[in-house]
Amino acid sequence: MTMLVAPGITLMALQRAPLLDPVDQRILLCHALGISRTGLITQSDRALTEDEAARVSALLQRRLGGEPVAYIVGRREFYGLDFSVGPGVLIPRPETELLVELALERLPPRGRVLDMGTGSGAIAVAIAHARPDAQVTALDVSPDALAIARRNAELNGAKVRFLHSDWFTAIAGEGFDLIVSNPPYIAAGDRHLAEGDLRFEPAGALTDHADGLSALRTIVAGAPAHLAPGGWLLMEHGYDQSAAVQALLSSRSYTEVQSWHDLAGIARVTGGRLS
Numbered sequence: 001m002t003m004l005v006a007p008g009i010t011l012m013a014l015q016r017a018p019l020l021d022p023v024d025q026r027i028l029l030c031h032a033l034g035i036s037r038t039g040l041i042t043q044s045d046r047a048l049t050e051d052e053a054a055r056v057s058a059l060l061q062r063r064l065g066g067e068p069v070a071y072i073v074g075r076r077e078f079y080g081l082d083f084s085v086g087p088g089v090l091i092p093r094p095e096t097e098l099l100v101e102l103a104l105e106r107l108p109p110r111g112r113v114l115d116m117g118t119g120s121g122a123i124a125v126a127i128a129h130a131r132p133d134a135q136v137t138a139l140d141v142s143p144d145a146l147a148i149a150r151r152n153a154e155l156n157g158a159k160v161r162f163l164h165s166d167w168f169t170a171i172a173g174e175g176f177d178l179i180v181s182n183p184p185y186i187a188a189g190d191r192h193l194a195e196g197d198l199r200f201e202p203a204g205a206l207t208d209h210a211d212g213l214s215a216l217r218t219i220v221a222g223a224p225a226h227l228a229p230g231g232w233l234l235m236e237h238g239y240d241q242s243a244a245v246q247a248l249l250s251s252r253s254y255t256e257v258q259s260w261h262d263l264a265g266i267a268r269v270t271g272g273r274l275s
């Protein structure tokens with residue numbers, strides 16, 4: 001079998017003429033060789049053995065086939081923490097850090113937080129890690145996702161209670177000071193679902209198989225029964241959904257309804273407070 005990368009090639013030569021996005025290639029090289037980013041520089045004269053060339057070739061080949069880097073290496077950084085990820089969960093996105101920041105700003109001492117549709121656990125674990133006094137609950141309908149989320153809480157030493165639940169079903173009668181969610185919000189048939197990393201991510205984490213707002217509607221409708229007076233509901237949503245989500249909140253008993261922009265300047269999180 002011909003290899004993408006020939007044995008004997010040096011790390012310097014490989015990086016001078018990258019076969020794919022240089023950042024992606026660097027991550028994959030480090031992973032295949034078990035070295036750090038610094039190692040890539042200090043060992044730039046290192047020539048790949050037959051075995052190493054085969055390992056590097058295999059990883060680059062997978063990336064060229066479209067597979068997300070995070071799934072190939074099995075991890076992704078989020079909010080300064082390391083998360084284990086696999087095809088059973090959405091890859092944590094930098095814009096979701098905005099939701100964590102807004103939640104931390106609103107969390108009272110020893111506050112009770114609920115993360116709905118936790119996936120990899122990124123949001124719940126980041127909150128619990130930053131605020132060990134908080135009582136964090138995270139739920140998901142996918143047992144595979146919950147297994148990954150549990151591992152991530154352990155990896156990061158975060159205390160989170162995980163529940164297998166289809167939205168509100170497993171939390172009847174429970175109250176929270178803050179509810180957060182990054183639910184599936186891409187509409188059925190949206191072309192983004194057929195592009196890039198999204199092709200490899202679980203459809204159930206990305207799309208509601210409807211107009212993109214059905215999960216958001218369910219959360220907005222159900223949250224008041226579980227929110228303490230003055231408690232906030234904060235939701236991530238798509239680039240063009242802030243007006244629709246504000247309207248959903250305003251049509252119910254929420255006050256201070258507003259949206260916040262991510263680093264790309266997109267209205268990305270919308271929330272309201274129970275009066």
Ligand code: GLN
Binds near residue numbers: 184198
């Ligand atoms: N932010 C993701 C994307 O557009 C979608 C995540 C979601 O549906 N919750 O790639």
